[in-house]
Amino acid sequence: WPQRTSAYLDGATQLFVDAATKALEAAGVRAAEVDTVVTVSSTGIATPSLEARAAGRVGFRSDVERVPVFGLGCAGGVSGLSIASRLAQSRPGGIVLLVVVEVCTLAFRLDQLTKANIVATALFGDGSAACVLRACEAGVAAVEMSGQHNWPDTLDIMGWSVDPEGFGVIFDRSIPPFAEQHIAPAIASILGRAGLALTDVDRFACHPGGAKVITALERALSLQQGALDHERTVLADFGNMSAPTALFVLERLIQAGLPSRTLLSAMGPGFTVSSVSLRSAA
Secondary structure: OHHHHHHHHHHHHHHHHHHHHHHHHHHOOOHHHOOEEEEEOOOOOOOOOHHHHHHHHHOOOOOOEEEEEOOOHHHHHHHHHHHHHHHHHHOOOOEEEEEEEEEHHHHOOOOOOOHHHHHHHHHEOEEEEEEEEEOOOOOOEEEEEEEEEEOOOOOOOEEEEEEOOEEEEEEOOOHHHHHHHHHHHHHHHHHHOOOOOHHHOOEEEEOOOOHHHHHHHHHHOOOOOOOOHHHHHHHHHHOEOOOOHHHHHHHHHHHHOOOOEEEEEEEEOOOEEEEEEEEEOO
8 A cells, every 4th residue: 555655646747737737738728727627536645635746847826716526536537627617607707727647557556466457457547638728708518418227236236345465457358248238328318307308319439448438438328339439549559547538528629520419428336327418719
């Protein structure tokens, strides 16, 4: 634990600074203008949390509101976007910075050379992503709605086990078939709460949990094989970085030209799917 925690604090803090600085520069916002910072991370424990450790380097005000979020796993990027957007909407004119950081490689366990641990280590990577949100301001996209669906009796599908050596990965092989069978009704239910249907979505953007998961999602959502192209390229380029990965997919979509309505979704521990509907500003 001590060595892993030290490595997490060093690596995750640097990733936070890098992502926050990049997002603020892209938005034309100074760090001192940020009113609230939402930090999402589940691959290490930091108290004080990452935004407090990075505050001086980034340049946040002394009265910035800090909202650290832990435990969402792969769904953290999408859920974090939902949380940040609700905070921004509650305070028109206020600026919210979302920063998502994961250091997945620290979960590798030499004392647990199981197939699940080795596969997870090969699949996962480290990364960070950030974005700036403000209510009543023109931007790249607008958050239209968000929601979650939690499946009962699924706690053992994904998550961490905790012992004296650190985190141990829980990553069940049933995830792809589970997604193929259950994801469409869950997302339809989330959309339905806002009066929308699956057919109203122009582009489904999904967290690329793995090649089999991407294929399962294409089948579940009745998409053409290969439709989730940005998901595959992000997975190939960076691996599954857990929470930030969905935001990497969103960045690729923005660069390619965001369609009118995009539904960004990710599955995570719980077992949960989190979704955010985005409307293009164009």
